[in-house]
Amino acid sequence: MASNKEDVKLLGMVESPFVSRVDIALKLKGVEYKYEVENLQNKSEFLLKYNPVYKKVPVLVHNGKPISESLVILEYIDETWKQNPILPSDPYKRALARFWSKFIDDKIINAARKALYTHDEKEREKGVEEIEEALHLFENELKGKFFGGDEIGIVDITAVLIAYWLPIIQEAFGAKLFTSDKFPKLYNWSQDFNNHPIVKETLPPRETLMAYYKGHYERHVASNK
Amino acid sequence: MASNKEDVKLLGMVESPFVSRVDIALKLKGVEYKYEVENLQNKSEFLLKYNPVYKKVPVLVHNGKPISESLVILEYIDETWKQNPILPSDPYKRALARFWSKFIDDKIINAARKALYTHDEKEREKGVEEIEEALHLFENELKGKFFGGDEIGIVDITAVLIAYWLPIIQEAFGAKLFTSDKFPKLYNWSQDFNNHPIVKETLPPRETLMAYYKGHYERHVASNK
Missing domain, CATH: 3.40.30.10 (Glutaredoxin)
Known part of the structure; x- marks a missing residue:
């Protein structure tokens, strides 16, 4: 096309x-x-x-x-570009896909920021609780191999943040928010997603991101002094 | 249908x-x-x-x-329900309609909250600046009678918050964020929108909202004591 x-x-x-x-x-x-x-x-x-x-x-x-x-x-x-649709064709399923994409941006990102970037310990702990609750809700939505079913859809793509970025960012910050023991289904999904041939060739090198987010972490620590 | x-x-x-x-x-x-x-x-x-x-x-x-x-x-x-479409059919125009609907929820609502519900005066002033800047950007997007052109579309509907709610809420809070002298084009649009026959019969009575938001304001003031 x-x-x-x-x-x-x-x-x-x-x-x-x-x-x-x-x-x-x-x-x-x-x-x-x-x-x-x-x-x-x-x-x-x-x-x-x-x-x-x-x-x-x-x-x-x-x-x-x-x-x-x-x-x-x-x-x-x-x-x-209509080939390889990333949204379902049924209006109700489209609504659900939009709901969960928005959930990632509204709920998961805000909770992750609070859990990682807050200096106040109590606030940070609240952030950790919030992201764990949000990730559980999200994990429960996974019914097939991908959120899009057999193929990658808009929810999977939006959640690249969880599949690839979050494990690197939490390591840079010395935190454990998304782990295979707490979220086994979501962890398996993240492996399938990151190893999908097209996704794999698209993702930036892990080391590049790790260096970038370690820089974030250092500035975060310095800002509290 | x-x-x-x-x-x-x-x-x-x-x-x-x-x-x-x-x-x-x-x-x-x-x-x-x-x-x-x-x-x-x-x-x-x-x-x-x-x-x-x-x-x-x-x-x-x-x-x-x-x-x-x-x-x-x-x-x-x-x-x-396909009759009386509220989104344009052209993909680029649909993207713009989605962008500005999201802008209202992300930018205008957060700025309005900050400008109205913050106790700290400096923060509140920053909120006032932010909402004025956002309303100017939004006003510049108005090209026809409605954001949807000749007919009401998704951006107009999303902006009911600005057309009908904001003038009532700001009055309840004793603030002046959205006024006809600062935003003449947007003000005219709000009148056309609120007086559209279908919108008009749908909006709740002004007094109901005023009583509700005056209650908000009283609780807001009390929470600072």
């Missing part, structure tokens, strides 16, 4: 799980695109022009038209 | 702008439904069963199947 006339650019940075979502979706669809690396310390003219509201990555630019916000981009990709 | 076999219930409370969104969308579609009033101080078995994750309204129950989260419900309504 992609023709030579298509011009698809992804403004991103390898350390971002939100960019990774778009990366994975485009690769699953077989869409050719150019990845333009952004440096958030020194934002490009393109980024400021294409995402004036948030000035954040990812931004997908399709034939000159920019789209921001990873979940909005995933829906756009699915509507624009 | 609605037949006698359809069983549509909305679990809601009149004071909630999130419930109002669903209310308006169903009315615009001409879908018959039963409104079941929830008391959040004493949540019904239904609510706990149908929205175990957030235990919040609105919940739409269609033929026994529950859906939560107002933006997810709006998309479901548009996909299930």
Whole structure:
């Protein structure tokens, strides 16, 4: 479906799980695109022009038209390139897929931030409880090999944050939030997801992320002194 | 398209702008439904069963199947009852509509909370700046009579919070965030929206909301003593 006339650019940075979502979706669809690396310390003219509201990555630019916000981009990709759908066709199942994608962004991310980036011990402990509760709810939603069933869908892609990023970030921070003994089903899913051939070739090297998030952790510790 | 076999219930409370969104969308579609009033101080078995994750309204129950989260419900309504579409058909315009709906929930609501519910004066002032900046960005997006063009669309419906609720809440709190002199275009839109015949018959009485949010304000003041 992609023709030579298509011009698809992804403004991103390898350390971002939100960019990774778009990366994975485009690769699953077989869409050719150019990845333009952004440096958030020194934002490009393109980024400021294409995402004036948030000035954040990812931004997908399709034939000159920019789209921001990873979940909005995933829906756009699915509507624009119909092959290998990432949303179900049934409206009720679509609603559930949207609900759980949003759950990851609203609930899991906020709880993870609180559990990792809070200096106050009591608040941090509350964050740990919240993320464990949220991960249990999420794990209970897993009915097949993937959240999308036999194939990877939008919920799996959104949850790359849990499958690949969270284990690295928690190690960098010396925390244990998502472990195979607490969440065996979700852990198995994360292995299947990370080892899916297309996902695997798309994910950035573990060492790159570990160095980046160790830097986060050091700054986090320093900010408490 | 609605037949006698359809069983549509909305679990809601009149004071909630999130419930109002669903209310308006169903009315615009001409879908018959039963409104079941929830008391959040004493949540019904239904609510706990149908929205175990957030235990919040609105919940739409269609033929026994529950859906939560107002933006997810709006998309479901548009996909299930095709008459009077509330999302554009073009994928790029759909992406923009989703982006601005999300902007209201992520940016405007958080800024409004900060500007109204923060005790610390400096933080509150930052909230006021943030909501003014966000409302300016939002106003600049208004190209026609409605955000949806000639007809009301998903962005207008999502923004019922700005059109109808915000003027009442700010009055209850003695604040002036959204005024006709600061945001003339957005103010005119809010009048057109609130006076749209279907919206008008759906909105709860001003006095009901005023009494409710004055109660909020009194508790907010008391919590600082």
